[in-house]
Amino acid sequence: MPKYEDVIDLYDDNGKRIAKDIPLEAISPLRNEAIKKIVSLTKRTIAVDLAGIEKALKSGSVAGAVIKGKEIDIPLVKNANKIAKIVKEKIQVYDGDGTEVAVKGNRLVAIVPEARMSAGIEYTTGFTSVAAATTEAIIDEFKIPMYEANMVKAAVWGRYPQTINFQGANVKSILEVPQNNEGAGFALRNIMANHVVALVNRNAMQGTALSAIFEQCGSYEMGDLIGNFERGGLLALAYEGLNANNMLYTLVKKNGKTGTVGTVIESLMDRAITDGVIKVKETLPSGYKVYTTKDLPLWNAYAATGMVAAVMVNIGAARAAQGVPGTVLYYNDLLEHESGLPGVDYGRAEGVGVGMSFFSHSIYGGGGPGLFHGNHVVTRHAKGVLIPAVTAANCLDGGTQTFSAEATSGLFKEVFGDVEEFARPMQCVAAEAKKVKKKL
Amino acid sequence: MVSNPPADYAGVPLPEVQIITNRLLSAETTEAVLNKLDVIEGVRQINMTGESIPKTINSGPAKGLPNNHTERKVINVNGREMELRYLVGAFYIELEVADEAELDDKLEEIKAACDSCIEFGYVLNVGRYSKYKPTLHDYRSE
Amino acid sequence: MAYKRQFYPGDSIPAKNRRRYMDPKVKLKKLRDVPMDDVVRIMGHRNPGEDYKSIHPPIEEGKEPECPIRKLVVPIEGAKHGDRVRYIQFTDSVYFAPISPYQRAWMYLSRYRGVDTGTLSGRQIIEVRERNLEIMAKEMIDNETFDPALTGIRGATVHGHACRLDENGLMFDGWQRYQWDAKKKEVVYVKDQVAIPLDRKISVGKPASQADLKKRTTIFRADGVDMREDKEVTMYGLRIHKLRTLGGYQPWAFKE
Numbered sequence: 001m002p003k004y005e006d007v008i009d010l011y012d013d014n015g016k017r018i019a020k021d022i023p024l025e026a027i028s029p030l031r032n033e034a035i036k037k038i039v040s041l042t043k044r045t046i047a048v049d050l051a052g053i054e055k056a057l058k059s060g061s062v063a064g065a066v067i068k069g070k071e072i073d074i075p076l077v078k079n080a081n082k083i084a085k086i087v088k089e090k091i092q093v094y095d096g097d098g099t100e101v102a103v104k105g106n107r108l109v110a111i112v113p114e115a116r117m118s119a120g121i122e123y124t125t126g127f128t129s130v131a132a133a134t135t136e137a138i139i140d141e142f143k144i145p146m147y148e149a150n151m152v153k154a155a156v157w158g159r160y161p162q163t164i165n166f167q168g169a170n171v172k173s174i175l176e177v178p179q180n181n182e183g184a185g186f187a188l189r190n191i192m193a194n195h196v197v198a199l200v201n202r203n204a205m206q207g208t209a210l211s212a213i214f215e216q217c218g219s220y221e222m223g224d225l226i227g228n229f230e231r232g233g234l235l236a237l238a239y240e241g242l243n244a245n246n247m248l249y250t251l252v253k254k255n256g257k258t259g260t261v262g263t264v265i266e267s268l269m270d271r272a273i274t275d276g277v278i279k280v281k282e283t284l285p286s287g288y289k290v291y292t293t294k295d296l297p298l299w300n301a302y303a304a305t306g307m308v309a310a311v312m313v314n315i316g317a318a319r320a321a322q323g324v325p326g327t328v329l330y331y332n333d334l335l336e337h338e339s340g341l342p343g344v345d346y347g348r349a350e351g352v353g354v355g356m357s358f359f360s361h362s363i364y365g366g367g368g369p370g371l372f373h374g375n376h377v378v379t380r381h382a383k384g385v386l387i388p389a390v391t392a393a394n395c396l397d398g399g400t401q402t403f404s405a406e407a408t409s410g411l412f413k414e415v416f417g418d419v420e421e422f423a424r425p426m427q428c429v430a431a432e433a434k435k436v437k438k439k440l
Numbered sequence: 441m442v443s444n445p446p447a448d449y450a451g452v453p454l455p456e457v458q459i460i461t462n463r464l465l466s467a468e469t470t471e472a473v474l475n476k477l478d479v480i481e482g483v484r485q486i487n488m489t490g491e492s493i494p495k496t497i498n499s500g501p502a503k504g505l506p507n508n509h510t511e512r513k514v515i516n517v518n519g520r521e522m523e524l525r526y527l528v529g530a531f532y533i534e535l536e537v538a539d540e541a542e543l544d545d546k547l548e549e550i551k552a553a554c555d556s557c558i559e560f561g562y563v564l565n566v567g568r569y570s571k572y573k574p575t576l577h578d579y580r581s582e
Numbered sequence: 583m584a585y586k587r588q589f590y591p592g593d594s595i596p597a598k599n600r601r602r603y604m605d606p607k608v609k610l611k612k613l614r615d616v617p618m619d620d621v622v623r624i625m626g627h628r629n630p631g632e633d634y635k636s637i638h639p640p641i642e643e644g645k646e647p648e649c650p651i652r653k654l655v656v657p658i659e660g661a662k663h664g665d666r667v668r669y670i671q672f673t674d675s676v677y678f679a680p681i682s683p684y685q686r687a688w689m690y691l692s693r694y695r696g697v698d699t700g701t702l703s704g705r706q707i708i709e710v711r712e713r714n715l716e717i718m719a720k721e722m723i724d725n726e727t728f729d730p731a732l733t734g735i736r737g738a739t740v741h742g743h744a745c746r747l748d749e750n751g752l753m754f755d756g757w758q759r760y761q762w763d764a765k766k767k768e769v770v771y772v773k774d775q776v777a778i779p780l781d782r783k784i785s786v787g788k789p790a791s792q793a794d795l796k797k798r799t800t801i802f803r804a805d806g807v808d809m810r811e812d813k814e815v816t817m818y819g820l821r822i823h824k825l826r827t828l829g830g831y832q833p834w835a836f837k838e
Contacts, residue, residue: 202649262606262692266586269585286597318698320698323709326698330688346827361700463748465749500737502776509757
């Protein structure tokens with residue numbers, strides 16, 4: 001028996017139906033294998049920059065310092081395959097446990113086995129295992145003497161543990177160290193919008209989906225989607241992230257050519273009334289109709305979908321990501337004035353829009369919207385629903401941003417580029433949802 | 441930080457007339473008001489405030505260019521020249537009076553002076569609005 | 583069913599004006615005609631006649647990243663050409679200016695696409711691709727949301743929206759970008775929006791009377807229409823406050 005009565009149809013990024021009559025639970029990160037795979041690979045996939053290590057060792061320039069007389073000249077890139085093999089041997093627990101180490105250009109991309117993750121508590125296992133294995137592999141393979149081995153450690157791990165994070169490391173994870181998280185359960189919210197943009201190759205629908213998945217998984221982990229709150233989070237994930245009932249795509253299609261944020265609101269109200277989500281509570285003397293709903297979480301999911309659609313229309317028309325905080329802010333305010341019902345995340349998205357406008361427009365230092373993630377002091381409040389809109393905007397940028405995804409996140413595109421779950425999460429989640437449906 | 445009072449301490453806290461104008465005054469009007477107030481006997485000092493007008497553009501791409509604000513200019517108050525730095529919107533007039541009856545007389549004179557020059561009206565209050573004798577801070581800072 | 587937007591509650595004059603300005607079907611009255619070249623001069627981003635500078639290569643169909651949304655959403659002209667994003671910023675006086683900064687944002691996002699706008703205490707900036715910005719800026723200067731005396735075009739040092747007016751009824755500007763022409767009874771711009779002197783004066787016309795402005799304004803004021811007098815507007819504020827609170831607490835339990 002499904003836990004919730006809600007049933008949705010899932011549509012892909014082109015507005016084509018790919019899964020029919022899916023129970024809401026089937027897209028839950030707790031049930032859906034595609035989402036689980038995304039989460040699992042996010043913490044298990046680690047990149048090793050062999051060229052970077054080679055250069056650091058050759059110049060003695062490690063972890064932000066130059067140490068003369070301790071240079072080591074070894075051909076790492078040339079021996080990439082050999083190092084990959086050794087690293088794999090070191091991190092593998094048993095044959096066929098899912099360990100992978102591949103050579104991609106001047107890099108190694110390592111996937112740490114689940115067995116290591118489940119024998120520990122922290123997701124940093126991914127990073128630490130690969131960093132340690134790489135250090136060992138280099139020392140062993142090139143017979144580095146004891147008094148030079150510390151240089152190898154510094155070239156691989158960076159300055160850590162003098163620093164909180166792995167500053168200057170040539171091993172990279174898409175996740176930050178836990179110490180940099182705003183609070184409990186923020187790990188998956190600490191992924192920059194630009195990283196997601198790079199992972200989905202600037203496909204705004206897929207970017208919205210992947211960000212929504214990361215954010216809502218974060219919501220579970222933060223303790224936000226437990227019990228009565230779960231349905232609201234899943235509805236938002238379904239409609240805003242996974243184009244449930246093709247609402248997001250239709251809203252954008254209807255308003256793509258000539259529409260504004262205002263017309264998106266008009267279309268959304270129309271849809272919400274037609275679907276019976278909201279109805280008129282009373283008509284005031286001026287003729288203004290106050291709307292009400294019996295299902296606030298569902299209205300919130302509709303509002304969140306409208307928010308992403310408004311961003312896609314307004315920012316899409318500008319092909320300039322900078323307007324996303326303003327669009328989020330005024331979309332919500334206009335929607336509240338239009339309906340008499342609260343905006344996305346019950347006012348929190350609007351509040352975030354105010355702060356984020358300030359922080360992303362050089363009034364308070366530099367930085368564009370692409371650098372934002374759900375772990376930021378101004379964005380953390382609108383959990384689950386805000387960052388997908390930011391990602392959508394950054395996907396649609398035509399080249400106006402100094403901090404573009406290409407500039408900040410090219411590495412992760414290379415690392416995760418051929419993993420289907422990251423490039424096309426909508427299709428993968430829908431396919432798995434069909435399987436869950438059969439079990440329910 | 442408030443610095444030393446502009447005039448020496450009179451020995452007692454003298455009353456001060458505060459005039460807040462409904463509109464910010466042009467340099468010409470300010471000059472006219474001052475010339476009328478200045479001749480009233482018993483006026484010990486007049487301080488003014490308003491919205492600041494910078495001499496040069498103080499930020500942005502035009503930073504450093506002369507501001508050339510038409511109202512930032514030298515006015516003449518009964519033969520004394522002074523440079524305005526504000527679009528004036530308030531006057532503080534300290535009065536040297538012996539008793540309330542004398543104060544009332546002076547107020548009438550001040551009102552008459554203001555009425556004749558301040559076209560858009562003003563609000564007048566009597567009290568003490570500014571520092572009238574040096575404090576420990578001024579002593580320390582000297 | 584085709585839903586029609588209702589924009590804003592209320593029966594008072596400011597409430598009605600708010601709805602008018604937001605409704606894209608209402609063609610706003612054109613009160614003056616400042617030549618486009620002069621609008622360009624006042625903004626100061628380029629010289630009239632000069633080519634638009636670009637920040638990225640032109641957008642060509644089929645050469646964009648593979649994204650269904652890019653196929654659905656048509657870029658505005660300036661985006662197609664890769665124009666820079668430039669701005670115009672208005673300051674609106676609290677003394678019954680025709681519109682106030684916050685309603686500008688509502689209006690912009692209801693009437694235009696491809697815009698980035700932000701409201702600060704007394705000013706409202708709008709950032710758009712340059713050639714689209716120029717068209718918008720001219721409309722905003724020409725139409726009824728602009729008053730020569732009570733609306734300022736100010737890129738920096740916007741101080742003045744809450745200051746007393748000067749004796750000519752003009753909003754205070756420490757940089758005096760515009761002056762009162764006593765002979766013509768008109769307001770003339772002598773500096774661009776960041777106070778670089780203009781080659782020649784640009785007239786933006788005669789200010790409206792206070793009586794007229796009180797009919798046109800979106801501003802609620804105790805000495806005009808007090809917001810508390812408009813019961814619908816007050817109700818709206820209380821309602822949203824309540825629903826946000828209840829939604830933030832237990833959204834599933836909400837009933838009314």
